[in-house]
Amino acid sequence: MKFFLYLPLFFAFICVEMTAEEYVGVDFVEEKAVRYEGAVSVYVSYPSPGYGEWMNPGCGFMTTHGVRFNKIDFFLGASVGVDLQIPWFPVPALVAGIQPKYYFVDRSKTEFFVLVEGGYIIDGYGSDAGYVMPGIGVGFKLKRNQRIDLSLDVRTVIGDYVSADRLVVAYPHLAVGYRF
Numbered sequence: 001m002k003f004f005l006y007l008p009l010f011f012a013f014i015c016v017e018m019t020a021e022e023y024v025g026v027d028f029v030e031e032k033a034v035r036y037e038g039a040v041s042v043y044v045s046y047p048s049p050g051y052g053e054w055m056n057p058g059c060g061f062m063t064t065h066g067v068r069f070n071k072i073d074f075f076l077g078a079s080v081g082v083d084l085q086i087p088w089f090p091v092p093a094l095v096a097g098i099q100p101k102y103y104f105v106d107r108s109k110t111e112f113f114v115l116v117e118g119g120y121i122i123d124g125y126g127s128d129a130g131y132v133m134p135g136i137g138v139g140f141k142l143k144r145n146q147r148i149d150l151s152l153d154v155r156t157v158i159g160d161y162v163s164a165d166r167l168v169v170a171y172p173h174l175a176v177g178y179r180f
Helices: 002-024
Strands: 034-044 058-069 072-084 089-106 110-123 128-143 148-160 168-179
Touching: 034 072, 058 089, 058 148, 058 168, 072 110, 089 128, 110 148, 128 168
Parallel strands: none
Antiparallel strands: 034 058, 034 168, 058 072, 072 089, 089 110, 110 128, 128 148, 148 168
């Protein structure tokens, strides 16, 4: 009868022993709960079909800096950049926004994320507009906390930045970036 009383204790001891053996040689590095994260990226864009012949492909440069909350896989940062339309608009547009990003799959080599950026665009000709840019992407690990990001975003411009007769225009971005 005493055997049945000690049986759960015996199984608990075996489970703890097996768990301890799994972690032998594993380097436990405690990550900070909140840390700085920055990124620089270049992108190409092309307006949605049907918005006129004058809509040309564009390119740009963006830098984003903020904080990453590791416990909940969330990033909040501010972004600034330069937007160029090729070849008709040699005067660059300045872009500034707020970028929340959520990392929904965090693996050792790849990291998937979704983002929604909101901000403001103003160019040298006096046109300005707000924008919202949802996107999805993947980051490939280089070193600790360093990744190469690929993302597909759709910038929806709201205002007279693109055309006086169109107040809402959406165009896709394909971006490549370095996150540190």
